[in-house]
Amino acid sequence: MKVTARPVPDPSLTGPPVTERLDGLLLRRLAARMGFAPLRYALGRSTFAAPAGPPVATLRFRDRRALFGLLLDPEVHFGDAYADGRIEIEGDLVAAVEAAYRALESAGRPSLLAWLGTWRRHSLPRARTNVHRHYDLGNDFYALWLDRQLLYTCAYFESPEMSLDEAQVAKMDHVCRKLGLRPGETVVEAGCGWGALALHMARGYGVRVRAYNLSQEQLAWARERARREGLDGRVEFAEGDYRTIRDRCDVFVSVGMLEHVGRRSYGELGRVIARSLDRNRGRGLLHFIGRDRPRPLNAWIRRRIFPGAYAPALTEVGQRVLEPVGLSVVDVENLREHYALTLRHWRQRYERAAAEGRVGFDERFRRTWQLYLAGSEAAFRTGSLQLFQVVFAPGGSGAAPWTRRGLYSEDMGLSWNALKS
């Protein structure tokens, strides 16, 4: 038996070692999986830049496991690996996610499993759990990065220079004007958050509001604020979701709740709205994150951030919520870019709080939320997500405004009915 010593390879002749070359191939494979978004990928000394123009950022993998995860399912594993610090973004986080979104949207198709997930039943206990997981993280946490009044929905920037606080007030007025609130009318709000809109309506428009919510923490905060401002006689905060609504009212409003209703329950929501609204005077508004066409929400967001959430296409809301109960669409506005800007404000405040050590929780949580805010901004910027405000009224009723001019003039009262023949 002869033992031969293996020759020592001369690096100048053989190039990088096998593992490095393998990593390079894997990075190249990943770049393809990511639709050749303009990104650079790096693992150890191996790098690969997609040939799509200058890369907007570099994704640096801390280990091969993170890389394998992404190859398997980029939508889910990118988020988790980022949260765990196994991926770092060198460059602009939003720009990086934006590039990835653009590429993935046009490449991938949602799996059947993802579709099935959107058809899950949202029982009241499940709805309660879903809400609790996200909204009961503590009012202090949200106060760190939301506006002064804690509105956790898209703001309305009359111009992009407006502050976030101003833009959230402008949003509430925009909604109230779209609804043409008149003193003495009754309003039902489904999903009221920390109660800012309900209180704003009662204070500024002289209406009586019953506002529903499933989050205990938010309700306690809202009730306390109503008492402090002496509005508890005109605004009632009730525990329950839309299914528990038995009121008759002039106006039905829901801002940022539809995303949590679940597609399977849209018909029920429609029936609740229709039976609540006065047949002649009634009108309503749904404000929700939507899509240009039906598609499940990003898998990581559904898993880590908003369990059970779904952003519907306008046509789904039409077909399942409004049409079956004879509600007529009066006005639709798409505020997509306003949500991108809202999210930029939130993220800047969040990052500042994180840098100053005020966020609390652990590093994994902090990075999860950082990515969620950046990713959402990217989704609205690229058009992967939309923000729709839909005004509706019972078909054939005379409740719609003659024109929308009143939304944009000082003398807003004019728009509703006053001008009618």
Place this chain on the structure above:
Amino acid sequence: MKVTARPVPDPSLTGPPVTERLDGLLLRRLAARMGFAPLRYALGRSTFAAPAGPPVATLRFRDRRALFGLLLDPEVHFGDAYADGRIEIEGDLVAAVEAAYRALESAGRPSLLAWLGTWRRHSLPRARTNVHRHYDLGNDFYALWLDRQLLYTCAYFESPEMSLDEAQVAKMDHVCRKLGLRPGETVVEAGCGWGALALHMARGYGVRVRAYNLSQEQLAWARERARREGLDGRVEFAEGDYRTIRDRCDVFVSVGMLEHVGRRSYGELGRVIARSLDRNRGRGLLHFIGRDRPRPLNAWIRRRIFPGAYAPALTEVGQRVLEPVGLSVVDVENLREHYALTLRHWRQRYERAAAEGRVGFDERFRRTWQLYLAGSEAAFRTGSLQLFQVVFAPGGSGAAPWTRRGLYSEDMGLSWNALKS
């Protein structure tokens, strides 16, 4: 065999003769068929008033045949019997049709046959015939009752007191502002009627327009007007429908054409729009008669007035035209009551012309058009029909305005992009 003389009935004991009692029963049956709309029905000396409150008008039948026709199929036979003078309306024609619409809408369900009809193929020759039958009745006929510029679509009344001429100009400006036209841009218009909008855009907004139409009479008129106004260098009127469009453009606009496209061809229309529009700067507007939910058009209208026409629900336009080609909804406005008012203007002018013997054609034609105009007004007033303006843009593009304020301010340029971050 015994022959007994029949006793002569004493009218004071037996009531009206058999035929009269039979007519009474038939009228009662018809009232039920019409969903007990608040109408009175009369044939000879028999009458029946629906127990729905004071009748708004009386339908007087000239013979039993007209009554049988209505019992069989009120939607079709009412129109024909009215045109033939076998039914007279005593009272307000619009109010009578309005009452009937309200009742029939909630009672009846469209037949399978009616649904099948909406799925008919609209080949180019058939489209040409359909267009010819309605729009080539002679420019003189339309000039009798349309506005000065011959716009045969819903006007936009900034206030209900506006004249029809003003409101049609306001409509064109409303459309141009929604589209944010900028000097030097290129516009494609599908279905341009007598060309008023195309010329208005070129004259007032400095754009170049190519406008398509299938009606020879309208094209000749439009070309002549362009020459007369020295706009023939900037507006080209082309013979053809949307399928022949091969242009690339910044803006796609279509006012009152979708109703004639046929549901089966919506996908093709979407593909034409998507391939025409610039991916980044492009945007478009569809202005059309629609519905709160899918439903075939009134059978008589389809048979006698608009062969092959269909008024889609918003969701049908979303699902078949926009979603498959990735177009994103930016803005929807429902101008239902503006169309009711437009139709009232048209009908008043038409009635005046008819009374003065200027309409021409025969009595049947004149009554057909009278009913069509009155019935359409009623349909918009009751909410059986809607008028939607839908603004859209390629998904994720930056072409949408920051807010809609510019639509309602003097300095309209501000709304488009100037305010963007």
